[in-house]
Amino acid sequence: MALVLTGDGQITADNFTVATNGNTSVGGTLGVTGATTNTGLITASAGVAIGGTGAVNTLDDYEEGTFTPFLNSLNQNPTYSDQVGRYTKVGRMCNIYIRLTTSTLNGGTGVIRLGGLPFTSASAGNPYYIGSVFALFGWEDYAKGLIAQVNTGANTLDIYQMTPYAGSNYIAIDNTHVQNNGAATFMMTICLSYEV
Secondary structure: OOOOEOOOOEEEEEEEEEOOOOOEEEEEOOOOOOOOOOOOOOOOOOOEEHHHOOOHHOOOOOEEEOOEEEEEEEOOOOEEEEEEEEEEEEEEEEEEEEEEEEOOOOOOOOOOEOOOOOOOOOOOOOOOOEEEEEEOOEEEOOOOOOEEEEEEOOOEEEEEEOOOOOOOEEEEOOHHEEEHHHHHOOEEEEEEEEEE
16 A cells, blocks of 8 residues: 655545645544544544444443423422533433522422423333432421432423332422422432433
8 A cells, every 4th residue: 555645735545544734534444553642532423332343332422511400390480599400421321410499489389390301211111210319408307318200201300208108108299398388498409310
């Protein structure tokens, strides 16, 4: 294989080109032995195979971003003082962080359900994805042992309390679990992972 310097300054060979701006393109398969260093952006549109070449070894998506969580099942819109949502998606798994603070529920009643998650959750196999809830302030004393569960096939999550002898050992959290029936400020943070 001979390298050819073209009139416009490019270097070419079979399936190999170095353009005048330094961009290099390689057709076919490129094999590299030893360590490599790259200080620029690497783009792999078909994914990156790690530890094998099959589909199960291929990471085909990575994404970071923000979203705006909100209470979407009350019969009145609350007044918010803080709505923070961040996510990192690696393959099919999405990791989320939520911080939500209301100054009042404006008399709204209903279950504490959060909407606005960045992706719809998987529904195959009827999975249950749960995470931790840190009820910072504004909750009634009996609102303890809270967990968040992503609703199957949706971009919402509900808040539950693990309660012995409640029939199914848990109850849905609603406006009555917030101090002064939601008239006071309450705040929570949630961290969990779910499949999309």
